[in-house]
Amino acid sequence: MTSPALTLAVPARSRRRRARMGQWQGLLYIAPAMALVIVFFVVPVLFTFWMSFHDWPLLGQPEWIGLGNYVRLLTDNRFFTALKFTAYYTVITTIAIFVVAFPLAIFVEKQRRGVGFYRTVFFMPVVVGLATASLLWVWLANVDSGLIGPAIRMMGVTGKKVNLLATFDSAFWTIIVMVVWKVAGFTMIILLTGLQSIPVELNEAARIDGAGRWQRFRHLTLPLMRRTIALALILSVTGSVLAFDQFYIMTSGGPQNRMISVVYYIFNQSFVSFHLGYGSALSIALLAILIALSVVQLRLLRVGDDK
Template sequence: MDTNMRKGLLYLTPVALLIVIFFIVPVISMFHLSFLEWSPTKANTFVFFENYIDLFHDSHFLQSFGNTLLYTVIVTPIIFFMAFFFALVLRKNTGSNVVYRVIFFIPFTISFVAASYVWLWLLSDTYGILNYVLLKVGIVEKPFNFFNEQFRAMMAVSMMIGWKTQGFSMLLLLSGMAGIPNEVYESAAIDGAGRVRVFFRITLPLLRPTIVLALILSLAGSFRAFDQFYVMTHGNPLNRTMTLLMYINRVGFEYFEVGKSAAASVAFSLFLLGLSVLQLKAGRYGRD
């Protein structure tokens, strides 16, 4: 091993150590825990696949997985289309557009918990400002309840998340749009291409890698949903908005079934791993 190689390895050591301590060891520990009946003070019992069998017989696990999928299906297009619309509208570098970009990006800097509480206050049917306005304008005859039905509650949370996170996707798409050479648009204009044709034949294909990246990020974020549901619905009505992470938290720290909670985390990780492979393939497709 030459000196440069040794130096390089030396420089990498701190980061490698951090990754081992804070990522690899916990992941291995999670796998290990998932095969145990765990106790904080007594000897742990090796139970083979019992936690996994329990897990797949638990209707709440399957329900929370379904809820998370449903939420992802709802929220991902909301974030994407909002971001795409604003990116298209604000793509030109004018002074007012820069101000609007900042305004639309600001919600992204707020924490999920704070944003959830703000929206709870807005949407409440007993003291919410939105219902007050809807009633005064005469759009509804009685206060509209946003949280008493699964789809409505999912939509309410999704709208909040769309408002909060679209600014980041918008910036990604704007940077992607800025990367498209102007000459391409000029050539299209000379060839007589209209706006719609330019959008579908130039903007969209050249933006594909950025679109894939924006979708990957929002998809990964929505599968990890926790704070927004914990604050806004607490899994209600009737556990129909309980996400997978809420389930893992509940089983581990409320029911003290740490082994089963670890098994759910392993199953979830494997699912996300599979999803990541698909996403990577999609990303490669985007670059082709």
């Protein structure tokens, strides 16, 4: 006669066996992605971390110097100047993107005639590569053959030729306009998903209760889009911190080397001055900044989840 305890133990062992098989199957499915992450991210980061403790010339034998590169980093005024410029650029760019993307998201969220066409037009610049967009705007801003200068003269702003990339202020704002034109459509799509996730019944109930458009936007739309806005914000900030192409292609860090971002400075140290060890230390410092931003992102996305 079979023991009741044995009868119960057999299904339990069978369930555990199936659970282990499911875990191994799950690992098998994600193995290709894990391999790519390990080969193209984890290994390069570990190697960069190892290089940061060396005086690593382009030619010759690397020399172990311990924390020497990090000590140099802490006293490198040019690095902190690049970091300050990057922070300034990040703040201005992020604000400008949201100022443009949020109204666009609200505009294309409503069902109207031709809304699909508007969504496509607003999103089209996103599919253009950043390097290609930078080259396009270099041509548009060209003092002789560009289109922006003649348009400014036709509006009566000035009567002479305008070189938009000759001074810091004009070049900086030209880059800002280019980046907003390039990126706002992507942020618009993220915000659009947040708007479409808000139940229509809530808006209708608030409208029936007498809430105006601004009141509904402030007290209903913004709180319910908190996590979507946080995601779009962190993506915009992270992308701005990693800015390189637009400064390298449009201004080459000028005028007067005032447009050198952190990534541009790392590029110069690593592949122009060939201080590969110091460039690696700068890269690790930038990675630490991005990790801090990721922590902020997780914090913003979890706000209110415990309520």
